[in-house]
Amino acid sequence: MSQEIYTKTVENLKKLKLQMMAEMLDAHISNAAKNGISCLDFLHCLVNDEVEARKQKAAESRIKQARFPTLKFLSNFDFKFQPSIEKNRIEELKTLRFIETKTNVLFLGPPGVGKTHLSIALGIEACKCGYKVLFVTLEEMISSLVASLADTSTQFKLKSFVVPDLLIIDEVGYLPIQERGAQFLFSVVSKRYERGSIILTSNRSFADWGEMLGNGVIASAILDRLLHYSFVFNIKGKSYRLREKKEAMSKETSEIAAIVS
Ligand code: ADP
Ligand code: MG
Numbered sequence: 001m002s003q004e005i006y007t008k009t010v011e012n013l014k015k016l017k018l019q020m021m022a023e024m025l026d027a028h029i030s031n032a033a034k035n036g037i038s039c040l041d042f043l044h045c046l047v048n049d050e051v052e053a054r055k056q057k058a059a060e061s062r063i064k065q066a067r068f069p070t071l072k073f074l075s076n077f078d079f080k081f082q083p084s085i086e087k088n089r090i091e092e093l094k095t096l097r098f099i100e101t102k103t104n105v106l107f108l109g110p111p112g113v114g115k116t117h118l119s120i121a122l123g124i125e126a127c128k129c130g131y132k133v134l135f136v137t138l139e140e141m142i143s144s145l146v147a148s149l150a151d152t153s154t155q156f157k158l159k160s161f162v163v164p165d166l167l168i169i170d171e172v173g174y175l176p177i178q179e180r181g182a183q184f185l186f187s188v189v190s191k192r193y194e195r196g197s198i199i200l201t202s203n204r205s206f207a208d209w210g211e212m213l214g215n216g217v218i219a220s221a222i223l224d225r226l227l228h229y230s231f232v233f234n235i236k237g238k239s240y241r242l243r244e245k246k247e248a249m250s251k252e253t254s255e256i257a258a259i260v261s
Contacts, residue, residue: 020053021046062127066164068135072120081243082114084236093122093231096129098197099165104230105199108206112239115201119168122199131165138172141188142181158184162191166199173204173212182213186222193225200226 006025013022024046032042063071074094079087098105105122107115123133141161148157161167167188177185192198206223210216 018050020050024049058130059128062130062132063124066123066127066133066135068120068123069116070120071124072117073124074118074121077114077117077121078240081240082235082237084109085114085118085233089231089233090118094125096122096126096131098231099126099131102192102194102197102229104197104226106226106230106232107199107201107235108203108233109235109237110203110239112241113235113237114240115235116170118233119170119199119201123166123168126166132163133166133168134161134164135168135170136161137170138177138181138185139175141169142177142184145184146180158187158191161188162196164196166197167192168199168201170201172200172202173208177213179214182215182218182222185213186218189222189225194229198226 006029010022010025013019013025028042028046028049031037031045037045074090077090079085079090093105097103105119107118109115120135123135126133145154145157145161148154169185169188189198204212206227209219209223213219213222
């Protein structure tokens with residue numbers, strides 16, 4: 001093949017926005033020549049590179065749009081440290097069937113037990129599989145809805161919490177919620193009911209929700225819808241944050257001991 005044809009082909013691939021094929025053409029030509037690869041296999045590998053690169057790019061863009069506060073992965077989760085979380089139940093969630101069946105996931109437990117970690121990790125799995133995800137703390141969600149009242153964009157804002165395939169509402173229960181906040185939470189939960197999954201994390205047990213939301217009627221209406229189709233994880237265990245802190249402190253203590261001895 002002449003250099004001229006090669007250059008023209010790369011140009012054409014770029015014109016067609018097949019960037020990865022343009023980049024990989026040379027490597028695949030050499031590989032095909034060296035290993036006697038058929039035309040069909042050559043084309044298959046070249047096109048496959050383009051498809052994979054696009055999948056990766058799309059997943060990266062969905063992860064950005066999800067607005068995760070940080071990136072966490074299931075592979076980094078230490079199940080031995082938190083035995084109250086059954087690994088096989090999380091593995092089942094990893095299949096993402098819960099998104100298809102519009103089932104909710106509730107992670108309940110004290111601070112530091114991995115509620116946010118697991119929520120983000122499942123959210124990332126969902127992004128990788130092509131689902132639209134949005135991560136928000138309850139406080140952020142309520143304040144943006146309250147702010148939207150000022151310029152009558154409330155319906156538009158509400159829609160942004162209803163449209164994603166998966167909405168992650170983190171930190172329910174840390175801060176007091178006013179009546180309007182509770183009503184907004186009800187709106188989001190009821191609009192998503194049977195239409196889209198929610199992953200919700202909370203440090204409060206369901207019995208406390210009436211007091212937390214300042215209204216027992218709204219609390220039971222929200223819980224009724226959230227729990228109808230749901231997986232609930234009651235995490236009872238030690239804080240991973242404190243473990244890390246303790247490890248750091250004991251390292252520091254032994255370093256000091258080594259210096260002074
Ligand atoms: P929670 O949301 O329950 O308060 P986080 O999920 O924010 O707790 O966890 C606190 C920190 O500890 C995070 O950095 C998280 O990645 C880490 N962490 C918590 N549990 C585990 C675990 N079992 N294995 C690995 N890291 C963990
Ligand atoms: Mg958290």
